[in-house]
Amino acid sequence: MKALILGGGGMLGRKLAESLVADPIAPLERLTLVDAFAAPAPPAGATMPVDCVTADITDPAAVRALIEPRPDLVVHLAAVVSGEAETDLEKGYAINLDGTRNVLDAIRLVGDGYHPRVVFTSSIAVFGAPFPEIIDDEFIPQPLTSYGAQKVMGEMLLSDYSRRGILDGVGLRLPSICVRPGAANKAASGLFSNIIREPLTGHDVVLPAPRSTRHWFASPRSAVGFLRRAATMDTTPLGARRCLNMPGLSATIQDEIDALGRIAGPDCVARIHDEPDELIMSIVAGWPSNFTAARARSLGFAAESSFDEIIRVFVEDELGGVLP
Protein backbone atom coordinates (compact mmCIF):
# COMPACT_ATOMS: atom_id res chain seq x y z
CA MET A 1 0.00 0.00 0.00
CA LYS A 2 1.11 3.56 -0.75
CA ALA A 3 -0.14 6.13 1.77
CA LEU A 4 -0.18 9.91 1.45
CA ILE A 5 -0.76 12.09 4.54
CA LEU A 6 -1.59 15.73 3.83
CA GLY A 7 -0.94 17.76 6.94
CA GLY A 8 1.63 15.12 7.87
CA GLY A 9 3.59 17.64 9.94
CA GLY A 10 0.71 18.39 12.29
CA MET A 11 0.09 16.70 15.60
CA LEU A 12 -2.33 14.10 14.24
CA GLY A 13 -0.38 13.59 11.03
CA ARG A 14 2.82 12.79 12.92
CA LYS A 15 1.06 10.43 15.28
CA LEU A 16 -0.69 8.66 12.42
CA ALA A 17 2.62 8.26 10.55
CA GLU A 18 4.28 6.80 13.66
CA SER A 19 1.34 4.45 14.10
CA LEU A 20 1.41 3.29 10.47
CA VAL A 21 5.15 2.59 10.74
CA ALA A 22 4.88 0.76 14.07
CA ASP A 23 1.77 -1.22 13.18
CA PRO A 24 0.94 -1.04 9.46
CA ILE A 25 -2.70 -1.45 8.48
CA ALA A 26 -1.43 -3.17 5.28
CA PRO A 27 2.04 -3.89 3.89
CA LEU A 28 3.31 -0.33 3.52
CA GLU A 29 5.28 0.11 0.33
CA ARG A 30 5.75 3.86 0.56
CA LEU A 31 4.68 6.66 2.91
CA THR A 32 4.52 10.31 1.85
CA LEU A 33 4.15 13.06 4.45
CA VAL A 34 3.27 16.54 3.23
CA ASP A 35 3.04 19.81 5.05
CA ALA A 36 2.85 23.47 4.07
CA PHE A 37 5.75 24.93 6.00
CA ALA A 38 8.61 22.57 6.76
CA ALA A 39 8.85 19.01 5.46
CA PRO A 40 7.72 16.68 8.25
CA ALA A 41 10.41 14.50 9.85
CA PRO A 42 10.19 10.80 8.94
CA PRO A 43 8.79 8.72 11.80
CA ALA A 44 11.34 6.80 13.88
CA GLY A 45 11.83 3.16 12.97
CA ALA A 46 10.48 3.41 9.42
CA THR A 47 11.77 0.55 7.28
CA MET A 48 9.91 1.54 4.11
CA PRO A 49 10.76 4.60 1.94
CA VAL A 50 9.32 7.76 3.51
CA ASP A 51 9.02 10.93 1.41
CA CYS A 52 8.80 14.11 3.43
CA VAL A 53 7.61 16.95 1.25
CA THR A 54 6.75 20.63 1.50
CA ALA A 55 3.79 21.54 -0.71
CA ASP A 56 1.04 24.14 -0.90
CA ILE A 57 -2.34 22.43 -1.36
CA THR A 58 -3.83 25.63 -2.76
CA ASP A 59 -1.66 25.00 -5.87
CA PRO A 60 -3.52 22.50 -8.10
CA ALA A 61 -0.33 21.47 -9.95
CA ALA A 62 1.49 20.73 -6.69
CA VAL A 63 -1.42 18.59 -5.52
CA ARG A 64 -1.57 16.74 -8.85
CA ALA A 65 2.13 15.90 -8.46
CA LEU A 66 1.41 14.41 -5.02
CA ILE A 67 -1.48 12.31 -6.36
CA GLU A 68 0.29 11.24 -9.56
CA PRO A 69 1.97 8.15 -7.90
CA ARG A 70 -1.60 6.97 -7.17
CA PRO A 71 -1.52 6.45 -3.40
CA ASP A 72 -4.04 3.82 -2.27
CA LEU A 73 -4.78 5.83 0.86
CA VAL A 74 -5.01 9.62 1.05
CA VAL A 75 -5.46 11.05 4.55
CA HIS A 76 -6.33 14.74 4.27
CA LEU A 77 -5.63 16.49 7.58
CA ALA A 78 -4.33 19.77 6.14
CA ALA A 79 -6.39 22.70 7.38
CA VAL A 80 -6.40 26.19 8.76
CA VAL A 81 -7.81 25.88 12.30
CA SER A 82 -10.95 27.58 13.55
CA GLY A 83 -9.45 30.73 15.04
CA GLU A 84 -7.32 31.49 12.00
CA ALA A 85 -10.15 30.72 9.53
CA GLU A 86 -12.24 33.29 11.39
CA THR A 87 -9.62 36.04 11.35
CA ASP A 88 -8.35 35.38 7.80
CA LEU A 89 -11.33 34.68 5.54
CA GLU A 90 -9.32 34.33 2.34
CA LYS A 91 -6.75 31.96 3.81
CA GLY A 92 -9.45 29.82 5.42
CA TYR A 93 -11.38 29.36 2.18
CA ALA A 94 -8.18 28.92 0.15
CA ILE A 95 -6.85 26.07 2.28
CA ASN A 96 -9.96 24.47 3.77
CA LEU A 97 -12.16 24.67 0.67
CA ASP A 98 -9.92 25.11 -2.40
CA GLY A 99 -7.20 22.89 -0.94
CA THR A 100 -9.67 20.07 -0.31
CA ARG A 101 -11.17 20.50 -3.75
CA ASN A 102 -7.70 20.39 -5.32
CA VAL A 103 -7.05 17.04 -3.63
CA LEU A 104 -10.34 15.53 -4.79
CA ASP A 105 -9.99 16.97 -8.29
CA ALA A 106 -6.42 15.70 -8.62
CA ILE A 107 -7.80 12.22 -7.92
CA ARG A 108 -10.61 12.76 -10.43
CA LEU A 109 -8.14 13.88 -13.09
CA VAL A 110 -6.04 10.70 -12.75
CA GLY A 111 -9.05 8.69 -13.90
CA ASP A 112 -8.10 5.32 -15.41
CA GLY A 113 -9.83 3.34 -12.64
CA TYR A 114 -7.90 5.06 -9.86
CA HIS A 115 -10.22 4.98 -6.83
CA PRO A 116 -8.34 5.59 -3.56
CA ARG A 117 -9.66 5.58 -0.03
CA VAL A 118 -9.78 9.23 1.08
CA VAL A 119 -10.05 10.01 4.79
CA PHE A 120 -11.06 13.61 5.41
CA THR A 121 -11.04 15.19 8.86
CA SER A 122 -14.10 17.31 9.40
CA SER A 123 -15.12 18.66 12.80
CA ILE A 124 -18.01 18.99 15.22
CA ALA A 125 -17.71 22.70 14.29
CA VAL A 126 -20.07 21.85 11.38
CA PHE A 127 -22.79 22.16 14.06
CA GLY A 128 -23.98 25.43 15.54
CA ALA A 129 -26.22 26.39 18.47
CA PRO A 130 -28.98 25.98 19.49
CA PHE A 131 -28.31 22.33 20.31
CA PRO A 132 -30.45 19.58 21.79
CA GLU A 133 -29.10 18.03 25.00
CA ILE A 134 -27.55 15.25 22.96
CA ILE A 135 -26.84 15.52 19.23
CA ASP A 136 -27.82 12.50 17.16
CA ASP A 137 -26.68 11.53 13.68
CA GLU A 138 -29.63 13.31 12.04
CA PHE A 139 -28.83 16.74 13.52
CA ILE A 140 -28.62 19.52 10.94
CA PRO A 141 -25.19 21.04 10.22
CA GLN A 142 -25.62 24.81 10.70
CA PRO A 143 -22.14 26.11 11.44
CA LEU A 144 -21.52 29.41 13.21
CA THR A 145 -17.91 29.81 12.08
CA SER A 146 -16.20 30.06 8.70
CA TYR A 147 -14.18 26.98 9.65
CA GLY A 148 -17.39 25.02 10.19
CA ALA A 149 -18.85 26.26 6.88
CA GLN A 150 -15.66 25.23 5.06
CA LYS A 151 -15.77 21.78 6.65
CA VAL A 152 -19.41 21.28 5.54
CA MET A 153 -18.36 22.24 2.02
CA GLY A 154 -15.50 19.72 2.14
CA GLU A 155 -17.97 17.08 3.33
CA MET A 156 -20.27 17.87 0.42
CA LEU A 157 -17.43 17.45 -2.08
CA LEU A 158 -16.27 14.21 -0.43
CA SER A 159 -19.77 12.71 -0.47
CA ASP A 160 -20.52 13.85 -4.01
CA TYR A 161 -17.22 12.56 -5.41
CA SER A 162 -17.74 9.26 -3.55
CA ARG A 163 -21.29 8.93 -4.88
CA ARG A 164 -19.97 9.52 -8.39
CA GLY A 165 -17.40 6.73 -8.00
CA ILE A 166 -14.39 9.05 -8.23
CA LEU A 167 -13.04 8.02 -4.83
CA ASP A 168 -14.01 6.12 -1.69
CA GLY A 169 -14.38 8.80 0.98
CA VAL A 170 -14.85 8.72 4.73
CA GLY A 171 -15.34 12.00 6.62
CA LEU A 172 -14.68 12.12 10.35
CA ARG A 173 -16.22 14.87 12.46
CA LEU A 174 -13.60 14.91 15.15
CA PRO A 175 -14.28 15.86 18.79
CA SER A 176 -11.92 18.33 20.44
CA ILE A 177 -8.67 16.44 20.67
CA CYS A 178 -7.49 16.50 24.26
CA VAL A 179 -4.88 16.47 25.76
CA ARG A 180 -2.95 18.12 22.90
CA PRO A 181 0.81 17.93 23.46
CA GLY A 182 3.24 20.76 22.83
CA ALA A 183 2.52 24.43 22.28
CA ALA A 184 -1.03 25.71 21.86
CA ASN A 185 -2.19 26.20 18.24
CA LYS A 186 -4.68 28.87 17.21
CA ALA A 187 -7.73 26.67 17.87
CA ALA A 188 -9.83 28.24 20.64
CA SER A 189 -10.47 24.72 21.91
CA GLY A 190 -6.87 24.63 23.17
CA LEU A 191 -7.98 25.73 26.62
CA PHE A 192 -9.35 22.26 27.42
CA SER A 193 -5.88 20.80 26.85
CA ASN A 194 -3.91 23.64 28.39
CA ILE A 195 -5.46 23.18 31.84
CA ILE A 196 -4.28 19.56 31.93
CA ARG A 197 -0.98 19.73 30.05
CA GLU A 198 0.47 22.81 31.74
CA PRO A 199 -0.06 21.68 35.37
CA LEU A 200 1.22 18.18 34.50
CA THR A 201 4.41 19.70 33.08
CA GLY A 202 4.95 22.00 36.05
CA HIS A 203 3.44 25.23 34.73
CA ASP A 204 0.68 27.51 35.96
CA VAL A 205 -2.23 28.02 33.54
CA VAL A 206 -5.10 30.45 33.09
CA LEU A 207 -8.63 29.05 32.71
CA PRO A 208 -10.62 31.61 30.67
CA ALA A 209 -14.00 29.77 30.65
CA PRO A 210 -16.40 28.75 33.42
CA ARG A 211 -15.91 25.34 34.99
CA SER A 212 -19.46 24.38 34.06
CA THR A 213 -18.53 24.48 30.34
CA ARG A 214 -19.29 21.10 28.78
CA HIS A 215 -17.56 19.85 25.65
CA TRP A 216 -16.87 16.72 23.57
CA PHE A 217 -13.46 15.07 23.80
CA ALA A 218 -11.28 12.27 22.52
CA SER A 219 -7.57 11.68 23.01
CA PRO A 220 -4.97 11.94 20.23
CA ARG A 221 -4.60 8.15 20.55
CA SER A 222 -8.33 7.71 19.88
CA ALA A 223 -8.11 10.13 16.94
CA VAL A 224 -5.35 8.01 15.39
CA GLY A 225 -7.61 5.01 15.97
CA PHE A 226 -10.42 6.80 14.11
CA LEU A 227 -8.12 7.50 11.16
CA ARG A 228 -6.90 3.89 11.03
CA ARG A 229 -10.47 2.59 11.20
CA ALA A 230 -11.56 5.00 8.44
CA ALA A 231 -8.62 3.87 6.32
CA THR A 232 -9.54 0.20 6.54
CA MET A 233 -13.30 -0.05 7.11
CA ASP A 234 -15.83 -1.48 4.67
CA THR A 235 -17.50 1.69 3.35
CA THR A 236 -20.58 -0.13 2.00
CA PRO A 237 -22.67 0.63 5.13
CA LEU A 238 -22.01 4.36 4.69
CA GLY A 239 -24.07 4.54 1.51
CA ALA A 240 -24.23 8.14 0.34
CA ARG A 241 -23.67 9.50 3.87
CA ARG A 242 -19.92 9.53 4.02
CA CYS A 243 -19.42 11.66 7.13
CA LEU A 244 -19.64 10.40 10.68
CA ASN A 245 -19.87 12.06 14.09
CA MET A 246 -16.95 10.49 15.93
CA PRO A 247 -17.43 9.03 19.42
CA GLY A 248 -16.03 10.86 22.41
CA LEU A 249 -16.57 11.78 25.99
CA SER A 250 -18.91 14.54 27.17
CA ALA A 251 -17.26 16.29 30.11
CA THR A 252 -17.22 19.65 31.86
CA ILE A 253 -14.11 21.60 32.73
CA GLN A 254 -14.87 20.69 36.36
CA ASP A 255 -14.85 17.00 35.31
CA GLU A 256 -11.42 17.58 33.77
CA ILE A 257 -10.12 19.24 36.95
CA ASP A 258 -11.57 16.51 39.19
CA ALA A 259 -9.83 13.85 37.09
CA LEU A 260 -6.58 15.80 37.23
CA GLY A 261 -6.89 15.96 41.03
CA ARG A 262 -7.47 12.20 41.27
CA ILE A 263 -4.47 11.43 39.07
CA ALA A 264 -1.94 14.12 40.02
CA GLY A 265 -3.13 15.56 43.34
CA PRO A 266 -4.23 18.96 44.68
CA ASP A 267 -0.89 20.75 44.14
CA CYS A 268 -1.25 20.13 40.43
CA VAL A 269 -4.85 21.40 40.41
CA ALA A 270 -3.73 24.53 42.29
CA ARG A 271 -1.80 25.59 39.18
CA ILE A 272 -5.13 26.36 37.42
CA HIS A 273 -6.21 30.01 37.81
CA ASP A 274 -9.76 31.05 36.87
CA GLU A 275 -9.66 34.25 34.83
CA PRO A 276 -12.90 34.44 32.82
CA ASP A 277 -12.49 36.00 29.34
CA GLU A 278 -15.72 37.28 27.75
CA LEU A 279 -14.58 36.61 24.16
CA ILE A 280 -13.48 33.02 24.84
CA MET A 281 -16.63 32.41 26.88
CA SER A 282 -18.84 33.58 24.02
CA ILE A 283 -17.00 31.36 21.52
CA VAL A 284 -17.13 28.31 23.76
CA ALA A 285 -20.84 28.80 24.52
CA GLY A 286 -21.60 28.14 20.83
CA TRP A 287 -19.98 24.71 20.81
CA PRO A 288 -21.72 21.35 20.93
CA SER A 289 -21.10 19.23 24.00
CA ASN A 290 -22.66 15.80 23.62
CA PHE A 291 -23.28 13.33 20.78
CA THR A 292 -24.72 9.85 20.44
CA ALA A 293 -22.21 9.02 17.67
CA ALA A 294 -24.37 5.93 17.23
CA ARG A 295 -23.53 5.35 13.56
CA ALA A 296 -19.80 5.60 14.14
CA ARG A 297 -19.89 3.38 17.24
CA SER A 298 -21.85 0.74 15.32
CA LEU A 299 -19.12 0.86 12.66
CA GLY A 300 -16.37 0.12 15.17
CA PHE A 301 -15.13 3.62 16.08
CA ALA A 302 -14.36 3.95 19.81
CA ALA A 303 -13.05 6.58 22.23
CA GLU A 304 -12.41 7.06 25.96
CA SER A 305 -15.22 6.74 28.50
CA SER A 306 -13.73 8.86 31.34
CA PHE A 307 -11.53 11.92 31.62
CA ASP A 308 -9.18 9.96 33.89
CA GLU A 309 -8.54 7.71 30.89
CA ILE A 310 -7.87 10.73 28.65
CA ILE A 311 -5.31 12.07 31.14
CA ARG A 312 -3.66 8.65 31.52
CA VAL A 313 -3.27 8.44 27.71
CA PHE A 314 -1.49 11.80 27.80
CA VAL A 315 0.79 10.71 30.64
CA GLU A 316 1.63 7.44 28.85
CA ASP A 317 2.07 8.83 25.35
CA GLU A 318 3.62 12.23 26.07
CA LEU A 319 5.25 12.07 29.52
CA GLY A 320 6.69 8.56 29.32
CA GLY A 321 4.26 7.43 31.98
CA VAL A 322 5.83 9.76 34.57
CA LEU A 323 3.70 12.06 36.73
CA PRO A 324 5.21 15.28 38.10
Place this chain on the structure above:
Amino acid sequence: MKALILGGGGMLGRKLAESLVADPIAPLERLTLVDAFAAPAPPAGATMPVDCVTADITDPAAVRALIEPRPDLVVHLAAVVSGEAETDLEKGYAINLDGTRNVLDAIRLVGDGYHPRVVFTSSIAVFGAPFPEIIDDEFIPQPLTSYGAQKVMGEMLLSDYSRRGILDGVGLRLPSICVRPGAANKAASGLFSNIIREPLTGHDVVLPAPRSTRHWFASPRSAVGFLRRAATMDTTPLGARRCLNMPGLSATIQDEIDALGRIAGPDCVARIHDEPDELIMSIVAGWPSNFTAARARSLGFAAESSFDEIIRVFVEDELGGVLP
Protein backbone atom coordinates in the same frame (compact mmCIF):
# COMPACT_ATOMS: atom_id res chain seq x y z
CA MET B 1 -32.98 51.17 -5.55
CA LYS B 2 -30.59 49.51 -8.00
CA ALA B 3 -31.36 45.86 -8.68
CA LEU B 4 -29.15 43.25 -10.34
CA ILE B 5 -30.65 39.96 -11.53
CA LEU B 6 -28.11 37.23 -12.37
CA GLY B 7 -29.78 34.64 -14.56
CA GLY B 8 -32.08 37.42 -15.74
CA GLY B 9 -32.68 35.65 -19.05
CA GLY B 10 -34.13 32.53 -17.46
CA MET B 11 -37.79 31.89 -16.83
CA LEU B 12 -37.81 33.15 -13.25
CA GLY B 13 -35.44 36.03 -13.98
CA ARG B 14 -37.65 37.37 -16.76
CA LYS B 15 -40.79 37.04 -14.68
CA LEU B 16 -39.14 38.76 -11.73
CA ALA B 17 -37.95 41.63 -13.95
CA GLU B 18 -41.46 42.06 -15.38
CA SER B 19 -42.86 42.06 -11.88
CA LEU B 20 -40.35 44.63 -10.59
CA VAL B 21 -41.17 46.91 -13.52
CA ALA B 22 -44.94 46.55 -13.17
CA ASP B 23 -45.02 46.79 -9.38
CA PRO B 24 -41.69 47.98 -7.93
CA ILE B 25 -40.83 46.88 -4.40
CA ALA B 26 -39.03 50.25 -3.99
CA PRO B 27 -38.44 53.20 -6.33
CA LEU B 28 -36.37 51.45 -9.01
CA GLU B 29 -33.53 53.64 -10.19
CA ARG B 30 -31.84 51.07 -12.40
CA LEU B 31 -32.37 47.41 -13.30
CA THR B 32 -29.57 45.19 -14.64
CA LEU B 33 -30.36 41.81 -16.16
CA VAL B 34 -27.49 39.42 -16.77
CA ASP B 35 -27.36 36.11 -18.52
CA ALA B 36 -24.64 33.83 -19.84
CA PHE B 37 -25.71 33.35 -23.43
CA ALA B 38 -27.74 36.16 -24.95
CA ALA B 39 -28.45 39.46 -23.22
CA PRO B 40 -31.99 39.27 -21.79
CA ALA B 41 -34.64 41.45 -23.40
CA PRO B 42 -35.74 44.43 -21.29
CA PRO B 43 -39.17 43.88 -19.73
CA ALA B 44 -42.07 45.59 -21.48
CA GLY B 45 -43.18 48.89 -19.98
CA ALA B 46 -39.94 49.68 -18.18
CA THR B 47 -39.66 53.40 -17.48
CA MET B 48 -36.31 53.22 -15.67
CA PRO B 49 -32.95 52.44 -17.33
CA VAL B 50 -32.59 48.70 -17.92
CA ASP B 51 -29.16 47.25 -18.69
CA CYS B 52 -29.24 43.91 -20.42
CA VAL B 53 -25.85 42.27 -20.27
CA THR B 54 -24.12 39.07 -21.30
CA ALA B 55 -21.59 37.92 -18.71
CA ASP B 56 -19.92 34.73 -17.54
CA ILE B 57 -20.21 34.45 -13.75
CA THR B 58 -17.27 32.04 -13.66
CA ASP B 59 -15.06 35.06 -14.55
CA PRO B 60 -14.31 36.94 -11.29
CA ALA B 61 -13.45 40.18 -13.12
CA ALA B 62 -16.73 40.12 -15.05
CA VAL B 63 -18.65 39.63 -11.81
CA ARG B 64 -16.74 42.45 -10.10
CA ALA B 65 -17.73 44.75 -12.95
CA LEU B 66 -21.40 43.85 -12.39
CA ILE B 67 -21.15 44.52 -8.65
CA GLU B 68 -19.06 47.69 -8.98
CA PRO B 69 -22.16 50.00 -9.31
CA ARG B 70 -23.18 48.67 -5.85
CA PRO B 71 -26.68 47.33 -6.51
CA ASP B 72 -28.84 47.40 -3.38
CA LEU B 73 -30.45 44.11 -4.37
CA VAL B 74 -28.66 41.16 -5.98
CA VAL B 75 -30.90 38.27 -7.03
CA HIS B 76 -28.71 35.31 -7.95
CA LEU B 77 -30.69 32.87 -10.08
CA ALA B 78 -27.87 31.84 -12.42
CA ALA B 79 -27.29 28.10 -12.30
CA VAL B 80 -26.69 24.93 -14.22
CA VAL B 81 -29.79 22.78 -13.65
CA SER B 82 -29.78 19.37 -12.01
CA GLY B 83 -29.54 17.17 -15.11
CA GLU B 84 -26.67 19.14 -16.61
CA ALA B 85 -24.79 19.39 -13.29
CA GLU B 86 -24.94 15.60 -13.11
CA THR B 87 -23.66 14.98 -16.65
CA ASP B 88 -21.03 17.75 -16.64
CA LEU B 89 -19.28 17.80 -13.27
CA GLU B 90 -16.84 20.57 -14.12
CA LYS B 91 -19.47 22.90 -15.54
CA GLY B 92 -21.78 22.31 -12.58
CA TYR B 93 -19.12 23.17 -10.02
CA ALA B 94 -17.81 26.07 -12.10
CA ILE B 95 -21.17 27.81 -12.38
CA ASN B 96 -23.07 26.67 -9.30
CA LEU B 97 -20.18 26.85 -6.82
CA ASP B 98 -17.48 29.12 -8.27
CA GLY B 99 -20.01 31.44 -9.88
CA THR B 100 -21.85 31.90 -6.58
CA ARG B 101 -18.59 32.44 -4.74
CA ASN B 102 -17.52 35.02 -7.33
CA VAL B 103 -20.72 36.97 -6.69
CA LEU B 104 -20.29 36.92 -2.91
CA ASP B 105 -16.58 37.70 -3.12
CA ALA B 106 -17.17 40.59 -5.51
CA ILE B 107 -19.47 42.07 -2.85
CA ARG B 108 -16.87 41.43 -0.16
CA LEU B 109 -14.16 43.12 -2.22
CA VAL B 110 -16.22 46.31 -2.61
CA GLY B 111 -16.06 46.77 1.18
CA ASP B 112 -16.56 50.38 2.28
CA GLY B 113 -19.84 49.61 4.08
CA TYR B 114 -21.46 48.09 1.00
CA HIS B 115 -23.96 45.54 2.37
CA PRO B 116 -26.57 44.54 -0.22
CA ARG B 117 -29.52 42.21 0.13
CA VAL B 118 -28.59 38.99 -1.72
CA VAL B 119 -31.35 36.57 -2.67
CA PHE B 120 -29.98 33.15 -3.61
CA THR B 121 -32.12 30.43 -5.13
CA SER B 122 -31.31 27.09 -3.61
CA SER B 123 -33.46 24.00 -4.10
CA ILE B 124 -35.19 21.15 -2.32
CA ALA B 125 -32.51 19.05 -4.11
CA VAL B 126 -30.31 19.80 -1.06
CA PHE B 127 -32.28 16.94 0.54
CA GLY B 128 -31.79 13.28 -0.30
CA ALA B 129 -33.67 10.08 0.53
CA PRO B 130 -34.57 8.49 2.87
CA PHE B 131 -37.20 11.07 3.81
CA PRO B 132 -39.74 11.28 6.61
CA GLU B 133 -43.38 11.56 5.49
CA ILE B 134 -43.15 15.33 5.89
CA ILE B 135 -39.86 17.25 5.99
CA ASP B 136 -39.57 19.88 8.70
CA ASP B 137 -37.16 22.80 8.93
CA GLU B 138 -34.66 20.75 10.97
CA PHE B 139 -34.24 18.00 8.37
CA ILE B 140 -30.61 17.33 7.46
CA PRO B 141 -29.42 18.31 3.96
CA GLN B 142 -27.87 15.17 2.47
CA PRO B 143 -28.06 15.67 -1.29
CA LEU B 144 -27.90 12.78 -3.74
CA THR B 145 -26.96 14.86 -6.78
CA SER B 146 -24.05 17.14 -7.62
CA TYR B 147 -26.57 19.96 -8.13
CA GLY B 148 -27.83 19.47 -4.58
CA ALA B 149 -24.27 19.37 -3.19
CA GLN B 150 -23.45 22.60 -5.03
CA LYS B 151 -26.56 24.29 -3.67
CA VAL B 152 -25.65 23.31 -0.09
CA MET B 153 -22.19 24.79 -0.67
CA GLY B 154 -23.76 28.01 -1.96
CA GLU B 155 -25.99 28.11 1.12
CA MET B 156 -22.95 27.72 3.38
CA LEU B 157 -21.21 30.64 1.67
CA LEU B 158 -24.35 32.79 1.84
CA SER B 159 -24.87 32.11 5.55
CA ASP B 160 -21.20 32.56 6.43
CA TYR B 161 -20.86 35.82 4.52
CA SER B 162 -24.11 37.06 6.09
CA ARG B 163 -22.93 36.11 9.59
CA ARG B 164 -19.68 37.99 8.94
CA GLY B 165 -21.62 41.12 7.97
CA ILE B 166 -20.42 41.12 4.35
CA LEU B 167 -23.95 40.96 2.93
CA ASP B 168 -27.54 40.35 3.96
CA GLY B 169 -28.43 37.00 2.43
CA VAL B 170 -31.66 35.05 2.06
CA GLY B 171 -31.57 31.57 0.54
CA LEU B 172 -34.74 30.07 -0.91
CA ARG B 173 -35.04 26.31 -1.32
CA LEU B 174 -37.49 26.38 -4.18
CA PRO B 175 -40.06 23.65 -4.83
CA SER B 176 -40.35 22.31 -8.36
CA ILE B 177 -41.71 25.23 -10.32
CA CYS B 178 -44.83 24.13 -12.14
CA VAL B 179 -46.30 24.76 -14.68
CA ARG B 180 -43.12 25.91 -16.48
CA PRO B 181 -43.93 27.72 -19.75
CA GLY B 182 -42.04 27.24 -23.00
CA ALA B 183 -39.68 24.48 -24.01
CA ALA B 184 -38.45 21.91 -21.47
CA ASN B 185 -35.03 22.65 -19.92
CA LYS B 186 -32.63 19.91 -18.80
CA ALA B 187 -34.14 19.64 -15.31
CA ALA B 188 -35.56 16.15 -14.84
CA SER B 189 -38.42 17.74 -12.92
CA GLY B 190 -39.76 19.08 -16.23
CA LEU B 191 -42.07 16.10 -16.56
CA PHE B 192 -44.46 17.54 -13.96
CA SER B 193 -44.93 20.63 -16.11
CA ASN B 194 -44.91 18.86 -19.47
CA ILE B 195 -48.00 16.79 -18.67
CA ILE B 196 -50.01 19.96 -18.02
CA ARG B 197 -48.51 22.42 -20.51
CA GLU B 198 -48.46 20.14 -23.56
CA PRO B 199 -52.12 18.98 -23.38
CA LEU B 200 -53.25 22.56 -22.67
CA THR B 201 -51.44 23.76 -25.79
CA GLY B 202 -52.83 21.00 -27.99
CA HIS B 203 -49.96 18.51 -27.91
CA ASP B 204 -49.65 14.89 -26.87
CA VAL B 205 -47.15 14.15 -24.11
CA VAL B 206 -45.34 11.15 -22.66
CA LEU B 207 -45.53 10.52 -18.90
CA PRO B 208 -42.36 8.61 -17.93
CA ALA B 209 -43.08 8.22 -14.19
CA PRO B 210 -45.83 6.41 -12.27
CA ARG B 211 -48.97 8.41 -11.43
CA SER B 212 -48.43 7.72 -7.73
CA THR B 213 -45.26 9.86 -7.76
CA ARG B 214 -45.63 12.62 -5.19
CA HIS B 215 -43.70 15.89 -5.40
CA TRP B 216 -43.55 19.46 -4.07
CA PHE B 217 -44.80 22.30 -6.27
CA ALA B 218 -45.28 26.03 -6.54
CA SER B 219 -46.23 28.13 -9.57
CA PRO B 220 -43.86 30.57 -11.29
CA ARG B 221 -46.12 33.34 -9.92
CA SER B 222 -45.54 32.06 -6.36
CA ALA B 223 -41.81 31.80 -7.04
CA VAL B 224 -41.74 35.46 -8.08
CA GLY B 225 -43.63 36.20 -4.87
CA PHE B 226 -40.95 34.34 -2.89
CA LEU B 227 -38.20 36.39 -4.54
CA ARG B 228 -40.02 39.67 -3.87
CA ARG B 229 -40.62 38.71 -0.25
CA ALA B 230 -36.95 37.71 0.18
CA ALA B 231 -35.88 41.02 -1.35
CA THR B 232 -37.89 43.08 1.11
CA MET B 233 -38.28 41.06 4.32
CA ASP B 234 -36.77 41.94 7.68
CA THR B 235 -33.93 39.41 7.93
CA THR B 236 -33.49 39.77 11.72
CA PRO B 237 -35.66 36.70 12.48
CA LEU B 238 -33.42 34.56 10.25
CA GLY B 239 -30.47 34.83 12.62
CA ALA B 240 -27.61 32.71 11.32
CA ARG B 241 -29.99 30.38 9.43
CA ARG B 242 -30.33 32.22 6.17
CA CYS B 243 -31.92 29.47 4.09
CA LEU B 244 -35.60 28.61 4.08
CA ASN B 245 -37.65 25.70 2.74
CA MET B 246 -40.22 27.48 0.59
CA PRO B 247 -43.91 26.65 0.91
CA GLY B 248 -45.61 24.65 -1.78
CA LEU B 249 -48.19 22.04 -2.55
CA SER B 250 -47.63 18.31 -2.11
CA ALA B 251 -49.35 16.52 -4.98
CA THR B 252 -49.12 13.30 -6.96
CA ILE B 253 -49.05 13.08 -10.73
CA GLN B 254 -52.56 11.64 -10.46
CA ASP B 255 -53.58 14.80 -8.52
CA GLU B 256 -52.16 16.85 -11.39
CA ILE B 257 -54.09 14.84 -13.97
CA ASP B 258 -57.33 15.00 -11.96
CA ALA B 259 -57.00 18.80 -11.74
CA LEU B 260 -56.32 19.00 -15.47
CA GLY B 261 -59.48 16.95 -16.11
CA ARG B 262 -61.59 19.25 -13.94
CA ILE B 263 -60.27 22.37 -15.65
CA ALA B 264 -59.85 21.27 -19.29
CA GLY B 265 -61.88 18.08 -19.67
CA PRO B 266 -61.22 14.44 -20.62
CA ASP B 267 -60.01 15.11 -24.19
CA CYS B 268 -57.16 17.12 -22.75
CA VAL B 269 -56.28 14.35 -20.26
CA ALA B 270 -56.33 11.80 -23.09
CA ARG B 271 -53.26 13.49 -24.55
CA ILE B 272 -51.15 12.04 -21.69
CA HIS B 273 -49.55 8.69 -22.54
CA ASP B 274 -47.99 6.58 -19.78
CA GLU B 275 -44.60 5.28 -20.91
CA PRO B 276 -42.60 4.43 -17.77
CA ASP B 277 -38.86 5.12 -18.10
CA GLU B 278 -36.66 3.30 -15.58
CA LEU B 279 -34.00 6.04 -15.44
CA ILE B 280 -36.49 8.86 -14.86
CA MET B 281 -38.35 6.74 -12.32
CA SER B 282 -35.17 6.10 -10.34
CA ILE B 283 -34.29 9.82 -10.34
CA VAL B 284 -37.78 10.89 -9.29
CA ALA B 285 -37.94 8.27 -6.52
CA GLY B 286 -35.08 10.08 -4.75
CA TRP B 287 -36.91 13.39 -4.53
CA PRO B 288 -38.63 14.88 -1.51
CA SER B 289 -42.38 15.28 -1.71
CA ASN B 290 -43.72 17.14 1.31
CA PHE B 291 -42.54 19.91 3.62
CA THR B 292 -43.94 21.84 6.56
CA ALA B 293 -42.13 25.03 5.39
CA ALA B 294 -43.22 26.35 8.79
CA ARG B 295 -40.43 28.91 9.16
CA ALA B 296 -41.02 30.39 5.71
CA ARG B 297 -44.80 30.47 6.15
CA SER B 298 -44.38 32.28 9.48
CA LEU B 299 -42.21 34.83 7.65
CA GLY B 300 -44.91 35.59 5.09
CA PHE B 301 -43.99 33.29 2.21
CA ALA B 302 -47.05 31.70 0.57
CA ALA B 303 -47.85 29.35 -2.31
CA GLU B 304 -50.83 27.59 -3.89
CA SER B 305 -52.99 25.19 -1.91
CA SER B 306 -54.43 23.11 -4.79
CA PHE B 307 -53.22 21.90 -8.17
CA ASP B 308 -56.32 23.44 -9.76
CA GLU B 309 -54.94 26.79 -8.60
CA ILE B 310 -51.52 26.01 -10.10
CA ILE B 311 -53.11 25.19 -13.46
CA ARG B 312 -55.29 28.32 -13.35
CA VAL B 313 -52.18 30.46 -12.76
CA PHE B 314 -50.63 28.91 -15.88
CA VAL B 315 -53.75 29.53 -17.95
CA GLU B 316 -53.96 33.15 -16.75
CA ASP B 317 -50.27 34.02 -17.00
CA GLU B 318 -49.24 32.04 -20.10
CA LEU B 319 -52.39 31.36 -22.16
CA GLY B 320 -54.08 34.73 -21.70
CA GLY B 321 -56.81 33.03 -19.67
CA VAL B 322 -57.94 30.98 -22.69
CA LEU B 323 -58.47 27.23 -22.42
CA PRO B 324 -58.08 25.04 -25.52
